[in-house]
Amino acid sequence: MEESPITDAMLGRRVPTRPCDNAPRVWRQAARRPGRRAEPLRVAEVRDLAGFDALEAEWNALVTRVDDQVFYRHEFVRCWLEHFASGATLRILTARNATGDLVAVLGLQEQEGHQYGVPVRQLLSLTNKHSCRFDLLAEEPKQASAAFLSHLMGDPDWDVLRLSDVPEDGAAWALMHAARGAGMPWGAWPSARSPYLPLPSTVEAWTKGRSNAKPLRRRRRRLEEKGRVEVERVSGSEGLEARLEEAFALEQSGWKAQQGTAIAQAEHRRGFYTSLARMAADRGWLGLYFLRLDSRPIAFQYGLEYGDRYLAMKPGYDESLGEVSPGHLLTESLIQDFIGKGLKELDLLGDDAPYKREWTREVRQHHWLFIYRDTLVGQALQRSKFRWAPVAKRMVGRWVRRR
Incomplete structure (x- = not known):
């Protein structure tokens, strides 16, 4: 459904704006029977891992009903929590209808932080750059948003609610609409523009008109002159540990090691991607691909195949072979494999990096969403982030350009 925009006149007050106010606010909502009144929802909080674990079956059933993405599934979130937020103070909001069915979930954690040097009490989504995307899970986002905000407005122990990497058509935009309707300070920043490639039904249809087809054929021939080239797919648990070590070592051999962002350089990252691979292999979701030259791995793609x-979560390649583009050669082989298996999309995730744009022009815009308590502190925090800081940034930019 598409919500009609709320105007200042409708609210009878001045409403804070956000820098991306033209972003679509369309979200999925379960159809309601004609004449059926919305039942009041019972909101509760889950504050420990035991309570979170007890929700697994209901949580996944809700994901399947509203937006069946692997990043929203209980197993994925559990793996993320174990390695990136093991000591977090959980504030997972749940909503149940009159018959006790779980109809909405908003995964949050409580954390002390700072905004421009000011201490801030934050409610944050269970996310970081390794979680890819986040959303409110709700059969009826408008109703769930109203119930969750009403619950949070009765709690004075927070200043800002921040949800990271929400897609443009995400249900969490209903929270923003509810906050605006309630007169709460709010705002949103654009975050990742994630490229994705819709896949046709045949390889021939995909190959037709490709601008990089001929260059990659030449590079593949040059690589084949160096030795035997083959693609390996790892989807099960047999030999998985050794293959993961190969992938981690290959990634760490390049520029990511210099920046300190390679998986193997941090125990929590290594633990997350190892545990996630084991879990995915057990459920038939793992798609770990290698391009090999005489059995030596020269490129890999760590990803999940779901629905x-x-x-595509993590790539890597041997930079000493950069002249033949082993990463692109592997991607080409993967796309052919995906089309043969009947997949409909290659989601490249993350940021809009130039190498991803060699494969597609399509992107998904994500945003960070902010809701502040309607207090003097909350109003000041919202103004500092969405009014004063952008103005100061523009002024500094003009001064730098004039020098």
Whole structure:
């Protein structure tokens, strides 16, 4: 459904704006029977891992009903919590209808932080750059948003609610609409623009008109002159540990090691991607691909195959072979494999990097969403982030350009 925009006149007050106010606010909502009144929802909080674990079956059933993405599933979130937020103070909001069915979930954690040097009490989504995307899970986002905000407004122990990497058509935009309607300070920043490639039904249809087809054929021939080239797919648990070590070592051999962002350089990252691979292999979701030259790995793609999508989470390649583009050669082989298997999309995730744009022009815009308590502190925090800081940034930019 599409919500009609709320105007200042309708609210009878001046409403804070956000820098991306033209972003679509369309979200999925379960159809309601004609004449059926909305039942009041019972909101509760889950504050420990035991309570979170007890929700697994209901949580996944809700995901399946509202937006079946692997990043929203209980197993994925559990793996993320274990390695990136093991000591977090959980504030997972749940909503149940009159019959006790779980109809909405908003995964949050409580954390002390700072905004421009000011201490801030934050409610944050269970996310970081390794979680890819986040959303409110709700059969009826408008109703759930109203119930969750009403619950939070009765709690004075927070200043800002921040949800990271919400897609443009995400249900969490209903929270923003509810906050605006309630007169709460709010705002949103654009975050990742994630490229994705819709896949046709045949390889021939995909190959037709490709601008990089001929250059890659030449590079593949040059690589084949160096030795035997083959693609390996790892989807099960047999030999998985050794293959993961190969992938981690290959990634760490390049520029990511210099920046300190390679998986193997941090125990929590290594633990997350190892545990996620084991879990995915057990459920048939793992798609770990290698391009090998005489059995030596020269490129890999760590990803998940879920539903009709392949989700490309972590790539790596041997930079000493950069002249033949082993990463692109592997991607070309993967796309052919995905089309043969009947997948509908290659989701490249993350940021809009130039190498991803060699494969597609399509992107998904994500945003960070902010809701502040309607207090003097909350109003000041919202103004500092969405009014004063952008103005100061523009002024500094003009001064730098004039020098």
